[in-house]
Amino acid sequence: MKIFIYFALLLTFLNCVSNQSKLEVYDFQGIKHFLYQSDEKVYVVNFWATWCAPCVKELPYFEQLQENYKTNIEVLLISLDFPNQLESKLKPFLEKKQIKSKVIVLDDVDMNAWIPKIDSNWDGAIPVTLIYNSKKRQFYAQSFTYDQLQDEVQKFLN
Amino acid sequence: MRNISLLILMALITTTLSAQKGYNIGDVATDFKLENIDGNYVSLSGFSEAKGFILIFTCNTCPYAVAYEDRIEALNKKYAPMGYPVVAIMPNNTNIKPGDSLEAMKKRAIEKGFTFPYLIDSEQTIFPQYGATKTPHVYILEKVLVENIVRYIGAIDDNYKDASLVKIKYVENAVDELLNNKEVHLNKTKAIGCSIKI
Numbered sequence: 001m002k003i004f005i006y007f008a009l010l011l012t013f014l015n016c017v018s019n020q021s022k023l024e025v026y027d028f029q030g031i032k033h034f035l036y037q038s039d040e041k042v043y044v045v046n047f048w049a050t051w052c053a054p055c056v057k058e059l060p061y062f063e064q065l066q067e068n069y070k071t072n073i074e075v076l077l078i079s080l081d082f083p084n085q086l087e088s089k090l091k092p093f094l095e096k097k098q099i100k101s102k103v104i105v106l107d108d109v110d111m112n113a114w115i116p117k118i119d120s121n122w123d124g125a126i127p128v129t130l131i132y133n134s135k136k137r138q139f140y141a142q143s144f145t146y147d148q149l150q151d152e153v154q155k156f157l158n
Numbered sequence: 159m160r161n162i163s164l165l166i167l168m169a170l171i172t173t174t175l176s177a178q179k180g181y182n183i184g185d186v187a188t189d190f191k192l193e194n195i196d197g198n199y200v201s202l203s204g205f206s207e208a209k210g211f212i213l214i215f216t217c218n219t220c221p222y223a224v225a226y227e228d229r230i231e232a233l234n235k236k237y238a239p240m241g242y243p244v245v246a247i248m249p250n251n252t253n254i255k256p257g258d259s260l261e262a263m264k265k266r267a268i269e270k271g272f273t274f275p276y277l278i279d280s281e282q283t284i285f286p287q288y289g290a291t292k293t294p295h296v297y298i299l300e301k302v303l304v305e306n307i308v309r310y311i312g313a314i315d316d317n318y319k320d321a322s323l324v325k326i327k328y329v330e331n332a333v334d335e336l337l338n339n340k341e342v343h344l345n346k347t348k349a350i351g352c353s354i355k356i
Binding site: 051052053054080082083109110111112115116122123124125126127 | 220221254291292312313316317318319320323328347348349350351352353354355
């Protein structure tokens with residue numbers, strides 16, 4: 001029994017240590033609650049990947065948005081990077097660009113099953129962005145400039 | 159009041175539908191004349207023996223497209239002799255993606271031993287007509303008299319990561335159904351891909 005407790009403690013300890021640099025990786029079931037949070041905040045959820053040039057281009061605008069609206073907006077960057085490139089591509093990218101918004105990884109190969117659940121009109125091209133609050137939600141299959149992004153978010157803040 | 163809401167709803171639905179460009183299932187697909195990596199120009203009408211086509215918008219530089227290269231080649235090996243050759247079209251603006259230039263396409267095709275035509279939509283006029291938005295993006299066409307009818311739009315299969323773990327081979331199933339004179343029962347699928355660079 002004692003050994004068991006020590007082992008459990010050790011596991012917890014290891015888990016805490018590795019969490020420092022560990023990315024959260026989920027399947028679609030796992031990200032679902034990030035898409036339906038119903039508090040006072042406006043959630044800006046961007047689907048992107050380091051291999052997607054237009055995604056990388058607009059990333060600073062999402063960062064800027066998070067910085068400028070710290071209290072009432074929450075930006076979530078859902079990476080669709082390949083699972084075998086998280087260490088080699090995604091992590092170094094996040095460090096280099098000093099990304100401060102929350103980043104999670106969606107790893108779910110059955111794309112035909114989950115893409116329509118995010119939006120029925122989404123054909124799978126990225127970047128796409130979902131903006132929602134407890135009252136309404138809108139899906140954008142487009143790239144943003146900072147001004148465009150701010151304009152859209154304003155509609156949710158008012 | 160209810161009638162007005164209904165009208166607004168219908169107007170919204172119509173706008174949404176008309177906003178979706180490109181072909182739907184059952185539409186007649188346009189032919190084209192595009193340059194192949196061997197310098198020749200290729201048209202669908204040039205395949206007199208074909209029963210249809212596995213038309214794939216793909217490229218060198220998208221990691222999803224790369225993940226499917228061997229499977230695209232395998233599709234051609236399997237289905238070209240049965241009347242459904244693969245025709246690949248590279249739709250990207252090569253100024254934005256120099257890695258997708260005709261020269262780079264040629265190099266990649268040689269490295270991978272592609273046996274299908276790998277064409278370049280250099281004017282970027284064909285992919286918008288089909289409504290392709292990303293790579294890879296598959297259109298299966300069935301030849302009916304002189305027309306090519308769209309029978310399937312979407313992904314190749316349901317596991318980009320590992321061909322050995324695929325559960326549903328969307329494209330193979332669709333072509334098999336067409337070869338057996340059956341209706342394609344799963345005729346539209348979705349997958350993440352790289353947006354076409356314009």
